[in-house]
Amino acid sequence: MRIVERILNGDKRAVARLISMIEDRNRGALKPLSELHARTGNAHIIGITGPPGSGKSTLVDRLVKSYRRQEKTVGIIAVDPTSPFTGGAILGDRIRMGDLSTDQGVFIRSMGTRGHLGGLARTTGEVAKVLDAFGMDKVIIETVGAGQSEVEIASHAQTTVIVEMPGLGDEVQTIKAGIMEIGDIFVVNKADRDGAENTELEFKAMLDLDPEKKEWEPPVLKVIATQTEGIEELREKIEDHLTFLKSSGRLERINAERTKTEFMEILKTNLTNYILERSIDKGKFDELVRQIITRQIDPYSAADELTEAFEIRAGTSNSDDKD
């Protein structure tokens, strides 16, 4: 059976295979992704991000179990941009999710960085689409860390949860400033530790600094994930946010914007491949590289030269076709 049919029939191994193809940037993934597009748009994409040690993994584990009790199916994409390893290699993740991984209503995948970081954001988006088409009600994108890469990866989420823990120092403040604006819900995890109130107040103070009065006021929740305290409330807040997104028309706007961005990215790759494969004069290219190295020409002027040459070539060959 074809991979798309197998995925639509609920075959997890087919899902895993397609994801591996996506990670490897195997062009064979494009056709299945094309075909699955029509089946996407139903999942609620939830981003969960926070620094290492904030207890995100346990939090996600408990949240997923809470969703399962509600009979929602859940896909989990655990992204670690600092890891050169992918899924199979991160044994810890598999073990940690042990009791979930045998549940037919749950699909777990760890992703590191094969290839470029820039690529990871796109790959994550494509994997989320596969899990969406696979019929998962919720797709959780969990990112380790709290830097720019997390912000980019989180840009695929419709609801973004920022997790912190008490007692992180000044260094974190800097990071927070960068990610506060993407948070829809804030969680102070390990709330039984000293300083939980302080962290909560800091979050609230930073939210108050936002001059823009928002339709959605991001709640700050205290959670003790290891004891499953505050998890139900978190799930309810996530659902509240989805309801808000739908009723305000914002979900539609977010989806439209992202579709446009995503399409533009695909179009750029497509055009570049098309041109580089067919229309660039290889001899000319190599000659220009030589001239750049010897400083006879600079790379910007060389690129202009080749771009202009391309225009003529495309035109000429097309006229030829018509004759």
Added chain:
Amino acid sequence: MRIVERILNGDKRAVARLISMIEDRNRGALKPLSELHARTGNAHIIGITGPPGSGKSTLVDRLVKSYRRQEKTVGIIAVDPTSPFTGGAILGDRIRMGDLSTDQGVFIRSMGTRGHLGGLARTTGEVAKVLDAFGMDKVIIETVGAGQSEVEIASHAQTTVIVEMPGLGDEVQTIKAGIMEIGDIFVVNKADRDGAENTELEFKAMLDLDPEKKEWEPPVLKVIATQTEGIEELREKIEDHLTFLKSSGRLERINAERTKTEFMEILKTNLTNYILERSIDKGKFDELVRQIITRQIDPYSAADELTEAFEIRAGTSNSDDKD
């Protein structure tokens, strides 16, 4: 006076201005960059990377002072991909380098991530070129962290120094595996702490694992940067590596490869801009976005459609020009 002339006349403020333009992706930076290309290729680009807390900043400070005693000029690019702030904002860096920043033979710049991570690697490469053209003998690219982004940024260096400190746990092992292969010199900083020998042995063991017998055997150095111990040896090893690169013909090969990669990147951007600005039918683009959202078409097929449409348009308009 024009910015390029001011830079070539040793005006640091002009350098700072051009770098800001590069960071802002201001297209006005392209012409100066083009013009400066002919003056590049003389600096030795040194990458220094390692996890937070490994004492990289102090190490770089001492190394720069050592180079200054040799009457070498030094440019420093301090890159922190997790920081949303750029140069001016990271006050700590400025203070830390206080006594260096008044030295005419030293130029310091901190860079965070404005915009995309993928962009940071490219921006860093361009800034290194500016400092090269500015006449710096050595350009040090210092990156915080030890993940994939550092590997990408370090790809601009000709000599890469990996800094570690004693007593980091298993988590670091995973990261090391990803970056060991890019290291030309390994430093165990804070070598007066417990566990320095262990860290040194670990480094050596990992290097021994490398099945490929290399012409250059990466040395492992013990350094106490705060006490300027081992700094002279580090500088000498860096110089040894440069000598090796030159005598083995490897420097030439590295530079040729990078020129090719860089040129390809510039060409891609150029072509994409060219096409998107002039040749794409905006009405058609918007209509396709609408159809993707309503799932009448998938983004991959839509991109193919637009790519094919472009081919015809370019051909037609070109034929018209000729008539």
